[in-house]
Amino acid sequence: MFFHLFSIGYFTAANAPLDLQQADIIVRNFRWFVRETLENYGLSVLPTLFTLIPELLFAEFLPRLSKLDLPRTL
Secondary structure, eight states, rough: HHHHHHHHHHHHHSSSSSOHHHHHHHHHHHHHHHHHHHHHHHHHHHHHHHHHHHHHHHHHHHHHHSSOOOOOOO
């Protein structure tokens, strides 16, 4: 999906189709970027991920949880 969308954007910007050589360069640059990001920010991002992922899951499942017929006790 990423390469399909990138190919459309590349064709729009360069007015040429995305070929294998360009795709290889994109993959190498993306791998370098991910590696450098993990090396420099990896440990500082972990606490954020451990708090962000549960919050995103809770927000995703909140509508389903509100539809449950839970007994109300006062």
